[in-house]
Amino acid sequence: MKISVIIPAYNEAKYLGACLESIERQRVTEVCEVIVVDNGSTDATVKIAEKFSGVRIISELRKGVNKARERGRLSAIGDILAYLDADTIVPEGWFEQIVERFGRDERLVCISGPYRYYGLTSRVQELSIRFYWNFLALSAYYIFGYVVIGGNCVARSNALSAIGGFDTTIAFYGDDTDLGQRLHKIGKVRFSLDFFVYTSPRRVQGEGLLRSGWIYMLNYFSVVFWHKPFTKRYQDIR
DSSP states (O other), X not given: OOEEEEEEESSOTTTHHHHHHHHHHHOOTTEEEEEEEEOSOOXXXXXXXXXXXXXXXXXXXXXXXXXXHHHXXXXXXXXXXXXXXXXXXXXXXXHHHXXXXXXXXXXXXXXXXXXXXXXXOOHHHHHHHHHXXXXXXXXHHHHHSOOOOTTEEEEEHHHXXXXXXXXXXXXXXXXXXXXXXXXXXXXXXXXXXXXXXXXXXXXXXXXXXXXXXXXXXXXXXXXXXXXXXXXXXXXXXX
């Protein structure tokens, strides 16, 4: 098994170093490469990535996280592609779970899991977010058979090729649900609360907890029932 880690990055100088350091700490022998896809950054993102000897930097100048993820897919050599966001931190055992789960189940084409947010200062926010993942997201998974979180998503390369890769016409919201929906048609998509990564709370704090959750739910159901996102515009939060 060869695992390629792919990280889209647009102006992520603040977070990228910690993400790459966490990968280095938890890295297993099956990880054959770490790819940072620079999505037209104007800050020190590339310079930070260059400090890590085991990181390959490629460029995707067309703006959009799905375009960057697809560019990474086309450049990767692994048969398992692990997608992370630049503000995530890999916990202990994350790579071992990938090796174990894909190794034992040939029908598994994708595994995803929730975020755990570091730096939250409000107990109410923490409990509300846990309710979102532990009840709403898990319920949707059991009902429809797929929930995929783009910044914590691992898929077989041949499965992604079979569905035509990422839909680069989707700007932001609904992109991961679209991916999960198409992968679900050809194999097993697993969403597990134990398969988590740590991430910054910048979006839930920047947009507001209730608004952020509502937008994600709205676009999830829009893709499930109408096969297209409801929200066309999104805000870059850095």
